Amino acid sequence: MKKNFVINLTLLLTIVFLFGFKSEIYAQQNTEIKTKSDFWNHVQFGGGLGLGIGNGYTDIMVAPSAIYNFNSFVSAGISTQYSYVKQRDFYSANMYGGSLIALFNPIEELQISTELEQLRVNRTFNDSFGNNSQDFWNTSLFLGAGFRNENVTFGVRYNVLHRDRDNIYAEAFMPFVRIFF
Template sequence: MNLFFLINKKAAVSLVIILFCAFNLNAQETKSNFWKNVRYGGGIGLSFGDGFFSGTIAPSAIYQFENDFALGLGLNATFNNQKNVYKSTILGGSLIGLFNVIPELQLSAEFEQLNVDRRYDVNLNIEDYNYWVPALFIGAGYRSGNVTFGLRYDVLYDDEKSIYTTPLAPFMRFYF
């Protein structure tokens, strides 16, 4: 097991414990207000073409500590199929922090850890892959109500392992 994975695993576990403790302390102080500050959102993706299909579901939830600061967790499940080439299943989770500098400008940091399981067609003689890939996105977006549009950049981008084609990606985020 490589050292980078162990460090990422320890960091992810530490962040989950911190989030749980923060949620738990706040819930004990004001049990009735805890769920009023939880917001739900996420994404759904669907893509298809000549012999290609991709589907993604990525639910998430954030806890709104103040009007300008929130922390949350997300899940990601993606299935890809290129007929006669490969099939892949991508599963993982993320930790996200949101900060509104002003109501319209939202900064974000998101750590994502995904397991990629890629199986190639037998006739291609390409080795199957199963590996973990981390991503750390730093982003900025324009926020209007429950919707934020913006750009994010993966500072850990690895062009050989990342499931994304580029470290810079647009995003649209909804939380209700």
């Protein structure tokens, strides 16, 4: 009986020692992982989706984005964009590209932005004179300001490179909504 007690006690202490030592090792490893992955604590993802449908008109846009928050005042990131626009019996276009964005929040409710956008434009005009296809790069430089409430910003931006005759945007001023999670 005494021999069984010693064996059981030895087995129990061995199990406790092994599991206790093992969990202590994992706790140390998790601490190291947290300090190494601090980068992702500063990253936010978001972007925009657009859909416009009318009488013979379709406009679809997808623009995912990611920003890195350097601190509570300054953020910078990248975005990609794809747009498809079609006006029946007149016009169709595919636009794709990317942009670099910098955000500055001097106070919590105000966001000032600069965005450099480069889009490849493939468009075709279909009219009574025939088809006319155009393939070109469109560069835009937007300066903007908006009201920010947590992860959502409503504002307006201005394309300083806008030209009325050679641009894919109808106006230099554009409203925007930014959402980051």
